[in-house]
Amino acid sequence: MAAPVDSLHSSALSQLHSDIDARVQSIRENRPGWLCGKGCDGCCRRLAEVPQLTVAEWSLLQEGLAALLPERLREIRRNIAALAGQRPVVCPLLDRTTGACPVYAQRPVACRTYGFYVQRDKGLYCDEIESRVVEGALANVVWGNHDAIDQRLTALGESRTLTEWFERWET
Ligand code: SF4
Numbered sequence: 445m446a447a448p449v450d451s452l453h454s455s456a457l458s459q460l461h462s463d464i465d466a467r468v469q470s471i472r473e474n475r476p477g478w479l480c481g482k483g484c485d486g487c488c489r490r491l492a493e494v495p496q497l498t499v500a501e502w503s504l505l506q507e508g509l510a511a512l513l514p515e516r517l518r519e520i521r522r523n524i525a526a527l528a529g530q531r532p533v534v535c536p537l538l539d540r541t542t543g544a545c546p547v548y549a550q551r552p553v554a555c556r557t558y559g560f561y562v563q564r565d566k567g568l569y570c571d572e573i574e575s576r577v578v579e580g581a582l583a584n585v586v587w588g589n590h591d592a593i594d595q596r597l598t599a600l601g602e603s604r605t606l607t608e609w610f611e612r613w614e615t
């Protein structure tokens with residue numbers, strides 16, 4: 445069953461995606477060797493916690509999940525069942541063979557900001573990028589503000605872990 449999401453929250457999420465895309469694009473501009481790209485799945489393999497999604501994010505993610513093959517979905521469910529106590533968390537959605545995200549176009553906000561946004565008490569999240577910063581190689585980057593993103597996510601309403609969303613999902 446699809447999660448109910450009102451159009452206001454859905455358009456607020458679209459606007460949030462556009463704003464993040466603009467920030468990411470401005471950081472990537474003139475930096476062709478930027479670390480993030482296909483084949484780098486370090487952040488998907490080292491999550492601090494099980495992904496947390498608002499209803500609007502889950503509703504979008506469901507569209508991507510619905511397009512996957514049944515066997516792939518079964519594998520994701522098995523990965524979710526194995527999450528208890530796992531730290532760091534390997535994203536249960538990640539294709540562990542190819543290192544690709546099977547729901548890239550529908551991925552949560554946290555995945556879009558990773559490596560491009562700084563959080564007051566957690567820094568940049570990505571060790572690889574952080575070490576470039578320490579070397580002084582990225583001194584002129586204007587990073588996004590993750591605390592502002594969190595505020596906008598909070599305004600989207602209640603959020604649940606991916607595990608909880610799957611438990612409620614009837615397919
Ligand atoms: S944030 Fe870090 S680990 Fe993730 S894709 Fe970018 S460079 Fe790789």
Ligand code: SF4
Pocket residue numbers: 487488535536537538539544545546547548551552555
């Ligand atoms: S949803 Fe996709 S991009 Fe986000 S952590 Fe999982 S595999 Fe990585």
